[in-house]
Amino acid sequence: MALCLSAGCLKKQGHSGGHNPHPSQAWGFLASKDKDKITKAGFATPRGGAKGAYQNHVLRSNKVIVPFERLGQAPLHKYEDGFVIRLFPDQYFDAPGQPKPYFAAADAPKPGQDAFVLYRTHHQLQTYPPPPNWRVRSLSLDGVPINERSAGAIDEGEYVLRIAAHGNNAARTEGPPQGIFAPEYANENANFLAKCILAWLTAHTVDSPYVAAQTEHLEAILAYYGLFDPKEWEALGLVRSGFSSCPLCMKLIKYNELHDQIAFSDEASLLNAAEQVANATRSTVVNLFHMVPLTYSDIEHIPQNVAWGHAICNTKLGQRRCYPIAQLIADGQKVGTIDTEGIVSTFGWASQNLEMIRSPAGAVWIRIVEDHLSAEEQSMLLEYLQVFEGGE
Numbered sequence: 001m002a003l004c005l006s007a008g009c010l011k012k013q014g015h016s017g018g019h020n021p022h023p024s025q026a027w028g029f030l031a032s033k034d035k036d037k038i039t040k041a042g043f044a045t046p047r048g049g050a051k052g053a054y055q056n057h058v059l060r061s062n063k064v065i066v067p068f069e070r071l072g073q074a075p076l077h078k079y080e081d082g083f084v085i086r087l088f089p090d091q092y093f094d095a096p097g098q099p100k101p102y103f104a105a106a107d108a109p110k111p112g113q114d115a116f117v118l119y120r121t122h123h124q125l126q127t128y129p130p131p132p133n134w135r136v137r138s139l140s141l142d143g144v145p146i147n148e149r150s151a152g153a154i155d156e157g158e159y160v161l162r163i164a165a166h167g168n169n170a171a172r173t174e175g176p177p178q179g180i181f182a183p184e185y186a187n188e189n190a191n192f193l194a195k196c197i198l199a200w201l202t203a204h205t206v207d208s209p210y211v212a213a214q215t216e217h218l219e220a221i222l223a224y225y226g227l228f229d230p231k232e233w234e235a236l237g238l239v240r241s242g243f244s245s246c247p248l249c250m251k252l253i254k255y256n257e258l259h260d261q262i263a264f265s266d267e268a269s270l271l272n273a274a275e276q277v278a279n280a281t282r283s284t285v286v287n288l289f290h291m292v293p294l295t296y297s298d299i300e301h302i303p304q305n306v307a308w309g310h311a312i313c314n315t316k317l318g319q320r321r322c323y324p325i326a327q328l329i330a331d332g333q334k335v336g337t338i339d340t341e342g343i344v345s346t347f348g349w350a351s352q353n354l355e356m357i358r359s360p361a362g363a364v365w366i367r368i369v370e371d372h373l374s375a376e377e378q379s380m381l382l383e384y385l386q387v388f389e390g391g392e
């Protein structure tokens with residue numbers, strides 16, 4: 001299929017209407033509930049939501065909040081839609097009205113310019129009250145105050161209140177949301193291309209109501225960016241035998257699982273999830289899955305890193321990389337057991353850092369705790385264990 005390509009336009013050649021480098025028409029053949037799921041994957045999700053002054057239900061290509069303690073880590077130059085630094089009062093103030101000496105430096109964050117101070121408790125407000133010349137944050141567009149952030153909006157003011165009620169003190173919420181959770185950021189183009197991958201994977205689920213011919217426009221767009229590579233997707237585990245599959249457990253994904261709610265019996269395993277979303281309704285069986293976890297240190301919501309995967313598998317994987325079995329086999333690090341005769345029996349392949357082991361039959365082992373005992377603790381542990389080994 002030929003693309004327009006006039007001024008970067010990725011609509012079909014000979015299209016009607018204006019040019020568009022990010023045409024959602026490419027997945028226009030999907031049913032509306034599938035389109036909704038694609039749209040949602042392009043949104044930053046609520047992480048601790050309102051109480052962190054985060055903005056929810058907006059595109060990933062938005063201003064991000066960078067916590068002061070993450071400044072050394074965050075790839076600031078990659079946040080094309082801007083960023084603002086979040087300071088807690090005890091990070092900024094030495095004493096009431098007195099900033100720490102660090103903030104006198106020319107390149108240090110400055111509340112009211114590239115930073116804001118977030119008050120979370122009445123105690124913080126009493127201990128380090130905003131100086132008299134500080135104003136609560138506000139948003140304006142062309143000099144007119146606005147409530148919702150939009151392109152060209154200007155932030156002013158130095159602080160935001162997100163204070164829960166405590167004793168006789170009422171809750172206080174002042175100042176608009178300041179941005180999205182930085183690890184969820186994607187620029188407009190990466191966000192669009194990730195949606196193209198997810199739309200293609202949706203059409204290739206088991207029992208989907210679509211046929212391959214409908215994905216030609218998606219394929220042309222992805223090919224234009226050098227991203228259409230089903231062979232590579234098979235190697236990564238997000239496709240198997242031409243169908244979408246969960247990169248962790250490698251089971252094929254059924255179309256209905258994109259929309260079915262997770263069974264109550266499976267929900268228990270989600271309760272401990274670090275990524276539990278505030279006020280979330282129940283999860284669908286299959287969700288957005290990242291091969292490499294989202295972190296502060298890089299931007300990982302990119303088309304090369306997205307798939308559909310089971311909510312439960314997402315939870316089990318946690319903040320770890322999902323190593324594809326093809327990669328582990330290529331790395332060649334087999335693991336096995338050794339019996340008392342010294343006979344080795346291999347059963348799988350391990351990642352080089354021993355974070356994950358996979359068997360050819362689909363089993364996955366994940367390291368949940370790293371080595372952390374000191375030499376002294378190790379020898380104490382061994383002595384302790386010898387008590388059992390020797391018997392009574």
Ligand SMILES: [Zn+2]
Binds near residue numbers: 006011019
């Ligand atoms: Zn065009």
Ligand SMILES: [Zn+2]
Binds near residue numbers: 249251309313
């Ligand atoms: Zn799975």
